[in-house]
Amino acid sequence: xSADRFIGALRNEGLTVVEVGAWRxxxxxxxxxxxxxxxxxxxxxxxxxxKFTVELCRDGDAALPGPLCHGVITKDGxxxxxxxxxxxxAGAGDSDVLAAVIAEERLPPDRHANTDGNRHFYGFECENLxxxxxxxxxxxxxxxxxxxxxxxxxxxxSERSVIGHLEWQPGKIDPKGFTMDAFxxxxxxxxx
Numbered sequence: 708x709s710a711d712r713f714i715g716a717l718r719n720e721g722l723t724v725v726e727v728g729a730w731r732x733x734x735x736x737x738x739x740x741x742x743x744x745x746x747x748x749x750x751x752x753x754x755x756x757x758k759f760t761v762e763l764c765r766d767g768d769a770a771l772p773g774p775l776c777h778g779v780i781t782k783d784g785x786x787x788x789x790x791x792x793x794x795x796x797a798g799a800g801d802s803d804v805l806a807a808v809i810a811e812e813r814l815p816p817d818r819h820a821n822t823d824g825n826r827h828f829y830g831f832e833c834e835n836l837x838x839x840x841x842x843x844x845x846x847x848x849x850x851x852x853x854x855x856x857x858x859x860x861x862x863x864x865s866e867r868s869v870i871g872h873l874e875w876q877p878g879k880i881d882p883k884g885f886t887m888d889a890f891x892x893x894x895x896x897x898x899x
Contacts, residue, residue, distance in 0.1 A: 734792025784846035797824025800875035856897035
């Protein structure tokens, strides 16, 4: 999908989209291939504050250069587009999980880190401290579900193509504060 179709899909789902800099060409494609893309991955940021969170996800840091996702979904439900193409968000994860996402089957436990997830997933970083206490406002959860559903709709995927980072990479806990099964149910309600 082109960057224009990407932003169009998000807007068609009723989302408020904020374009951050030259997001259409901001990527890590020089580090490896982008695609085939097989699903949508949801993260929490372990940050708070829109400006700081969006800047961090766009630019990254010395240890992990940006973009750190494709879109940042802030507490107010806005989607800030910070990159398109390969992004440093998924890291290495389990090939069995990828196979289940592609087949849209129940996910197995993530036991291995043997597959490049940055190649295979769209990533949304969602503003939250990730401590299990920071609330997830309804407007944010709705925007997260809409964003995931928008991409599933374009690709003809079901909600089973939406996973959390904790389901992909051993040792990850994000997103924390809701279950991915409940989130997938929310996404599924938006799809035909």
